Each structure stands twice: as structure tokens, then as C-alpha cells.
Amino acid sequence: MSDTGTHDAQSCIVVIFGASGDLTRRKLAPALYNLARERLLPDRTVLIGYGRTEMTDQQFRSRLHQAVAEFSHTQPLDEAVWDSLAGRVFYQRGAYDEAAGYRGLQRRLRELDGQLGTGGNRIFYMSIPPSVVLPVLHSLRDAGALTRRRRCDEAGQGCLRVVFEKPFGRDLESARRLNAEIDGLLEECQVFRMDHYLGKETVQNISVLRFANSIFEHVWRSESVRYVRVTVAETIGVEDRGGYFDQTGILRDILQNHVLQLLTLVTMEPPASLDADAIRDEKAKVLRCLRRLEGEEVRRSVVRGQYDGGVVDGREVPAYRDEPGVEPDSLTETFVALRTYIDNWRWAGVPIYLCAGKRLAERLTEVAVEFKGVPRVLFGAMEGVELRANRLVLRIQPDEGVSLRFVSKVPGLKMELRNVEMDFPYGSAFPAASPEAYERLLLDVMAGRSALFARRDEVELAWEFATTILEQWEKEPPPDFPNYKPGTWGPISSEAFFAEDTVYDSVVGPHPTA
Numbered sequence: 354m355s356d357t358g359t360h361d362a363q364s365c366i367v368v369i370f371g372a373s374g375d376l377t378r379r380k381l382a383p384a385l386y387n388l389a390r391e392r393l394l395p396d397r398t399v400l401i402g403y404g405r406t407e408m409t410d411q412q413f414r415s416r417l418h419q420a421v422a423e424f425s426h427t428q429p430l431d432e433a434v435w436d437s438l439a440g441r442v443f444y445q446r447g448a449y450d451e452a453a454g455y456r457g458l459q460r461r462l463r464e465l466d467g468q469l470g471t472g473g474n475r476i477f478y479m480s481i482p483p484s485v486v487l488p489v490l491h492s493l494r495d496a497g498a499l500t501r502r503r504r505c506d507e508a509g510q511g512c513l514r515v516v517f518e519k520p521f522g523r524d525l526e527s528a529r530r531l532n533a534e535i536d537g538l539l540e541e542c543q544v545f546r547m548d549h550y551l552g553k554e555t556v557q558n559i560s561v562l563r564f565a566n567s568i569f570e571h572v573w574r575s576e577s578v579r580y581v582r583v584t585v586a587e588t589i590g591v592e593d594r595g596g597y598f599d600q601t602g603i604l605r606d607i608l609q610n611h612v613l614q615l616l617t618l619v620t621m622e623p624p625a626s627l628d629a630d631a632i633r634d635e636k637a638k639v640l641r642c643l644r645r646l647e648g649e650e651v652r653r654s655v656v657r658g659q660y661d662g663g664v665v666d667g668r669e670v671p672a673y674r675d676e677p678g679v680e681p682d683s684l685t686e687t688f689v690a691l692r693t694y695i696d697n698w699r700w701a702g703v704p705i706y707l708c709a710g711k712r713l714a715e716r717l718t719e720v721a722v723e724f725k726g727v728p729r730v731l732f733g734a735m736e737g738v739e740l741r742a743n744r745l746v747l748r749i750q751p752d753e754g755v756s757l758r759f760v761s762k763v764p765g766l767k768m769e770l771r772n773v774e775m776d777f778p779y780g781s782a783f784p785a786a787s788p789e790a791y792e793r794l795l796l797d798v799m800a801g802r803s804a805l806f807a808r809r810d811e812v813e814l815a816w817e818f819a820t821t822i823l824e825q826w827e828k829e830p831p832p833d834f835p836n837y838k839p840g841t842w843g844p845i846s847s848e849a850f851f852a853e854d855t856v857y858d859s860v861v862g863p864h865p866t867a
């Protein structure tokens with residue numbers, strides 16, 4: 354959710370640090386191309402790639418051309434659009450911590466400002482590993498390219514914004530340190546902490562569903578809701594990211610950011626306006642009230658797992674510990690499921706289930722809100738009828754949509770009841786293809802809209818929640834890894850754990866309609 358206009362994106366020079374990398378190829382270049390194709394990219398937008406890799410402007414252009422042809426969600430590639438964009442694509446070679454590279458970059462920025470009229474507007478995109486972020490910021494500062502600015506001048510010139518990719522820190526302390534460093538260099542309004550889930554259409558629709566429809570708000574509270582569950586499940590393993598993931602784990606990689614961001618959107622109070630800070634104030638309040646799990650509570654309310662090897666769909670898949678880049682005795686978790694609570698008036702006593710995992714039975718990201726059942730006076734006693742409570746599921750990906758489960762009479766002379774789903778599939782309801790998250794987010798950075806980016810306090814509060822669990826895990830390493838088979842819904846212990854609430858099947862994995 355954010356303010357609506359797209360026309361206020363400003364012409365600027367986007368400098369991508371680490372432009373030879375995977376993110377530029379898969380996401381950033383295709384996003385810029387698709388914005389140009391939709392005529393949403395301001396005419397004079399310039400892209401400069403920066404990195405250590407030796408490349409000419411022409412080689413960089415060819416590389417991006419190939420990337421767009423391979424990864425753009427719109428196909429075939431429109432060569433005329435590409436050509437118009439390619440003329441404004443450049444590459445600057447340089448080390449991340451040496452002044453010479455930045456002097457060259459500054460020269461180029463000034464030249465291009467003069468030639469193409471980009472008004473001194475800059476976006477610095479940190480598409481580099483976290484260890485390189487501070488050296489880049491310091492070098493930019495030393496080169497005079499990084500200045501604190503509360504706002505652009507009146508003609509919309511001289512904007513400077515910096516985009517930070519995840520991971521943003523690896524625990525509360527490191528996130529605080531990084532934020533403090535950034536705070537010393539930039540105003541918060543210049544800082545864009547990326548969580549690409551927030552750019553997804555279906556995630557933006559969570560707020561629309563809640564606050565543009567009157568029927569949900571009355572039941573969106575503890576009196577009516579039995580539990581809220583956020584699931585991010587993947588069928589794939591760590592693929593070629595074993596080295597990175599083994600240092601990270603699923604709690605840091607997915608739950609601390611994507612899962613908690615989804616939770617805040619589903620549970621926050623209506624914001625006073627669509628202003629970025631009004632929205633982020635409400636999200637931060639949820640995170641402040643999210644019950645921290647510490648000590649013994651971690652053992653009771655958190656399940657962690659690591660996948661074993663096995664056969665999925667007739668294909669042999671390796672155990673996590675046998676993946677390239679992973680330590681053979683790794684204790685890194687590839688699955689986490691937990692139960693906590695939001696201790697405020699709206700959600701008091703409602704279990705909040707959060708789950709994320711790899712090599713699970715199905716690929717899905719969804720939010721489920723299950724409502725309390727009826728007293729069952731009329732139908733509950735009938736033989737063979739198992740009524741299930743109403744449940745609203747917001748499907749984020751794939752198969753984006755919204756479905757509501759309710760009970761219906763089966764046509765016929767007998768009083769037979771069945772659970773049915775009322776489904777709203779995004780894809781067929783709206784024929785136009787949804788833009789990719791990075792398109793929306795890049796455009797928002799160009800317009801200075803920060804509602805879809807995490808604010809400093811949100812990030813630190815989310816780390817506060819994750820860090821108490823990580824600390825407890827460090828004290829008590831898991832005795833039983835690997836502990837779940839690929840292609841399942843996680844460790845058996847999570848089944849037993851959630852069975853206490855008799856909602857396991859709803860908590861981890863979807864459950865049958867009938």
C-alpha cells in the first residue's frame with residue numbers, strides 16, 4: 354500500500370554497485386526495461402553499473418540485453434524499447450574501497466548530468482554483499498558524492514537516495530550498528546530498505562482488502578478470529594546459494610523480513626493516511642506488541658528443522674548437508690514454525706503462527722485468517738459431517754488470489770453439508786499481467802515514496818523478535834538434524850507441537866476443502 358501516482362518519478366542517474374551480479378541480471382535490468390516499455394520510466398533516466406569486473410559500456414549493455422531477453426516477464430523483447438534504454442546505460446569499473454574508482458564515477462556523473470539533464474538526481478543501489486556496503490558508503494562520502502538532504506530543491510533537482518538490499522544486518526546488534534552508520538550519513542527519507550515482498554501486487558492488496566471493504570473490519574479481531582497464520586513455503590532447496598544460506602538460515606533469510614512484514618500488514622490498525630510514515634507507524638506498533646519468545650518458551654513454541662535427502666516426484670534430491678557450499682555437519686535451519694501472540698487490544702489471545710521452509714510439499718506464500726466456529730447447535734451432531742470454520746486465505750504466490758471457505762448445503766433431498774471455497778483468482782479476474790515487485794519498488798524510489806520500504810524502527814523491532822530465538826538456539830544446538838524429509842510439511846515435532854492447538858493441518862500446509 355502506498356500513495357497512488359506513478360507520474361512523479363524523477364529523471365535520475367541510477368548507479369548500481371555490484372552490477373555484474375545476479376540481482377542486476379535477474380531483477381533490476383528487466384525491471385528498468387519493463388518500466389521503459391510501459392512508458393513509466395522518466396525519459397532521461399540513466400543507468401551506471403559499477404563494479405570490479407572489467408567491462409566496457411558496450412559489454413555491459415550486451416550483458417543486460419541478454420539478461421532482459423532471458424528474465425523479463427514480458428516477451429518477446431521489444432528491441433526498439435531496449436535500444437532507447439541502452440543508449441543511456443554505462444559502466445564504470447572500480448574497486449569498492451579505493452578512491453580512484455569513485456573519482457571516475459563522480460566525473461562520469463557530472464558529465465552525464467550535463468549531457469542528459471538528470472538534474473543531479475541520484476539513486477545509489479547497493480546490489481553487493483553486506484560486507485561491502487559500508488566501504489561503499491564511506492568511499493562515496495569521501496568522494497563528496499553522498500550528502501545529507503532533507504528534500505530535493507523546488508525544481509525536483511538534487512535528490513539523493515540509497516537503496517539497501519536484504520539482509521539488513523544478521524541480528525539486532527548488527528542491524529543497529531548499520532542503521533547508526535547510515536544515520537550518520539543520510540536522512541531517513543533518503544534510505545530505502547528493500548523487502549521485495551512489499552512490492553508484490555498481492556501484498557499491496559492486503560491493505561486494500563482490509564481497508565477498502567467494510568465487511569472484514571468488524572471480524573478482524575480476537576472476538577472472531579481463531580488464529581492468523583503466515584506461511585512462506587518453497588519446494589526448492591538452497592540451489593546455488595548454499596554458501597550464503599549456511600551462514601544465514603531461514604529465520605534470518607525469510608522470517609525476520611518477509612514473514613514479519615506480511616504479518617504487520619495483516620494485523621496493523623488502519624493508518625491515518627497513505628503517507629509512508631502513517632503506515633509505517635502502524636506496522637511498527639504491531640512489531641512492538643509481538644510477544645518475544647525467550648528461554649524455555651523457544652523450546653515450547655518454536656520448531657526448527659533441516660531437510661534430509663530423499664526422492665521428490667521421482668527425483669533424488671540431496672540432503673541440506675550435501676548441498677554445495679554447505680558444511681557437512683551444518684546446524685543451520687531450513688525450516689522454522691512458531692507460535693506467538695500480538696499483545697494488544699485487537700489481537701489479545703489469538704495465536705499467530707509463522708512458518709517458513711525449504712524443500713516442503715508445495716510452493717506457496719499465503720496468509721490465512723481462520724475464524725471461530727459457530728456453536729454448531731443445528732448441524733454439528735449430524736453423522737458424517739465435519740464442519741470447518743470459515744477461513745480467509747490471501748494467496749500471495751503462486752496462483753495469486755483470495756479464497757473464503759464456508760459451509761454449504763449439498764443440493765439434494767438430504768441435509769448434507771460440505772465445506773466449499775469461494776475463490777477470487779487474480780490472474781483471470783484482471784487480464785493485465787501484474788508488474789514485477791522490482792518495477793513498482795524502483796519507480797517508488799525514483800518518486801521518493803517510501804511506504805513500501807522498511808523504516809529503521811521496523812527493521813530493528815523485527816530483529817529484536819528474531820534475535821531472542823537465535824540466542825536460545827545458539828545455547829541449545831539441535832540434536833536431531835536432519836529431521837524432515839523433502840517434499841513434506843516439515844519435522845514431525847512440529848506436527849506434535851501444533852496438534853496441541855488442533856490446527857496443525859492448517860498451520861503448516863493447506864488443508865482439504867471437503
Ligand SMILES: NC(=O)c1ccc[n+]([C@@H]2O[C@H](COP(=O)([O-])OP(=O)(O)OC[C@H]3O[C@@H](n4cnc5c(N)ncnc54)[C@H](OP(=O)(O)O)[C@@H]3O)[C@@H](O)[C@H]2O)c1
Binds near residue numbers: 483518519520
Ligand atoms: N539475487 C537475488 O535474487 C537477491 C534477492 C534478494 C536480495 N539480494 C541481495 O542483493 C545483493 C546483491 O545480490 P546478488 O545476487 O547480485 O549478489 P552477488 O551476485 O553475489 O554479488 C554482486 C556483485 O558484488 C560483487 N561482489 C561479490 N562478492 C564480493 C565481495 N566479497 N567483495 C566485494 N565485491 C563482491 C561482485 O561484483 P564485482 O566482482 O564486479 O565487483 C558481484 O557481481 C546482495 O546483498 C543479496 O543478498 C539478492
